[in-house]
Amino acid sequence: MINWKNGHLKVDETTLSEIESFAKDYMQFMAVAKTERETVTQSIKEAREKGFRNLDELEGSWRPGEKVYFENRKKSVVFAVLGQKPATEGVNIVVAHVDAPRLDLKPRPLKEDEQIAILETHYYGGIKNFHWVSTPLALHGVVVKTDGTVVEIAVGDKDEDPVLVIPDILPHLGRKIQMSKTMDEAIPGESLDVVIGSVPLKDEEKEPVKKFILKLLNDTYGITEADFLSAELEVVPALKPREVGLDRALIGAYAQDDRVCGYTAFRALLDLAEVPEKTAVVILADKEEVGSMGNTGMRSAFIDKFLSKLIALTKPSFSPLDLYEAWNRTKVLSADVTAAVDPIWKSVHEMQNAARMHYGPVLTKYTGSRGKGGANDAHAEFLAQVREAFDKEGVIWQMAELGKVDEGGGGTVALFMADRGADVVDIGVALWGMHSLFEVSSKLDVYYAYKANQAFFKHLK
Structure with missing residues (x-):
């Protein structure tokens, strides 16, 4: 038996x-x-x-x-x-x-809209889109420059790191555009854009926020916008493994x-x-x-x-x-x-x-x-x-x-x-x-x- x-x-x-x-x-x-x-x-x-x-x-x-x-x-x-x-x-x-399952950056991911710098993504594997909004996110991966230099990027997981986010719409304004739709339609894949910055570069009139982010990336990692073309960068949750339950018998990660x-x-x-x-x-x-x-x-x-x-x-x-x-x-x-x-x-x-x-x-x-x-x-x-x-x-x-x-x-x-x-x-x-x-x-x-x-x-x- x-x-x-x-x-x-x-x-x-x-x-x-x-x-x-x-x-x-x-x-x-x-x-x-x-x-x-x-x-x-x-x-x-x-x-x-x-x-x-x-x-x-x-x-x-x-x-x-x-x-x-x-x-x-x-x-x-x-x-x-x-x-x-x-x-x-x-x-x-x-x-x-x-x-x-994750969000991969598109080959040309960085853009500016309404003075916000965002990264466009293409989801990988079977995800539920709504899982990814209004939650802290990290960016991991590599950028390979034309001279063969490999630049490793991992930001968002250390306590001192900033995180990224995909903002969701507030329920007060979401009834027609989101809440009346099916779960599969409410957050389209093309809307999974990650906020990466919001401060403009001074004395720049065209896309000043995007240019400030590019300056930060160049100062920190030595990369340019063109280097995104040969990059593999993944957006993943900025969450640490944790014990789950008062009895600590489960693991969440x-x-x-x-x-x-x-x-x-x-x-x-x-x-x-x-x-x-x-x-x-x-x-x-x-x-x-x-x-x-x-x-x-x-x-x-x-x-x-x-x-x-x-x-x-x-x-x-x-x-x-x-x-x-x-x-x-x-x-x-x-x-x-x-x-x-x-x-x-x-x-x-x-x-x-x-x-x-x-x-x-x-x-x-x-x-x-x-x-x-x-x-x-x-x-x-x-x-x-x-x-x-x-x-x-x-x-x-x-x-x-x-x-x-x-x-x-x-x-x-x-x-x-x-x-x-x-x-x-x-x-x-x-x-x-x-x-x-x-x-x-x-x-x-x-x-x-x-x-x-x-x-x-x-x-x-």
């Missing part, structure tokens, strides 16, 4: 202490990893401190226990601990994405979809106590929120290149068939968040197959929408192996679907890994407020996602 219940009724004080310690580390990581670039940079920094080396710098042949990473354009990265068996025998992968799965996978790999039988791999990928397109997303060849490099350590001259066979022997956890039952909105869930806070990470046999459209559907044999691994290590976990059959749905990168021939199942931490500016997770679920990944690396053959 299935007897899932709230994990807080199962754990002892020692485990609770471990949960709190892990949550503290996770929140510190999330405070500095506000973009996919920052997440990749921070994870590589922490990995190198644990002895990981760039795969391209590796000399010699296969050495079990060797720790390597493979960076892809500063937006995605693969980490691995080489196992006792060569890569031709397949590897065990946990893959998560580290991009998140931006971009937990899907950096919570990325972090728990990454830490599981860093903390491996023994050399795994099969090589343990963690992929932190980009572009999932827009379909995994581009050469940093999971539809691209960078992961095939990585696996090929591993195969070449033991078989320098290998055929395409060797790569195919390696994929066919590979096991994958596609780690992405799902929806936890919110008592306010529980009507969208079929309660017997719904995920709950504090019940552990959620195994999901299939995602997709309605008739499993666009889904990977995990094989029963593989699910049984994963269940066994979790149970051997005492992992608290649950199994669920994403909402009622006809309610909607969603997808992950699982199908792209399955296309390569691997066995794949989805797993993730359940959230409230997914794709909002302040997503909420359970500390217990975050910790047991970490433990589930460790069990997977240890026991999957």
Whole structure:
């Protein structure tokens, strides 16, 4: 008989202490990893401190226990601990994405209107526009100058920093222009313009506020208006991770979809106590929120290149068939968040197959929408192996679907890994407020996602 219940009724004080310690580390990581670039940079920094080396710098042949990473354009990265068996025998992968819904600056973003300097944006991923108005915002990213100089910008998150904002209209004047419309129409994407300044440059008649902002940018960062043409600047919430609830059992933070799965996978790999039988791999990928397109997303060849490099350590001259066979022997956890039952909105869930806070990470046999459209559907044999691994290590976990059959749905990168021939199942931490500016997770679920990944690396053959 299935007897899932709230994990807080199962754990002892020692485990609770471990949960709190892990949550503290996770929140510190999330405070500095506000973009996919920052997440990749921070994870590589922490990995190198644990002895990981760039795969391209590796000399010699296969050495079990060797720790390597493979960076892809500063937006995605693969980490691995080489196992006792060569890569031709397949590897065990946990893959998560580290991009998140946000507002990207347009190529020519800066303009002045009514003596206010604003930045025009183009939203990235599935957002609710109304989440982004009248809330403190930060600006993160890079500007690349024509001489190759990379200028990093991060403003809005320190206590002493100014923040940006998208002002909303007051309710007194908003009845016709906004409040009589649907939520989808009330705040159009083109109105998500960010206020960046309001002081005019003296002795300038044309666009004096814009020119003052350009002067500030040049004085501070050495950039010009033309440099926006080769920039990747993201508007993100200027919010710190916080404990939620008087019992402090929950975590609120931006971009937990899907950096919570990325972090728990990454830490599981860093903390491996023994050399795994099969090589343990963690992929932190980009572009999932827009379909995994581009050469940093999971539809691209960078992961095939990585696996090929591993195969070449033991078989320098290998055929395409060797790569195919390696994929066919590979096991994958596609780690992405799902929806936890919110008592306010529980009507969208079929309660017997719904995920709950504090019940552990959620195994999901299939995602997709309605008739499993666009889904990977995990094989029963593989699910049984994963269940066994979790149970051997005492992992608290649950199994669920994403909402009622006809309610909607969603997808992950699982199908792209399955296309390569691997066995794949989805797993993730359940959230409230997914794709909002302040997503909420359970500390217990975050910790047991970490433990589930460790069990997977240890026991999957």
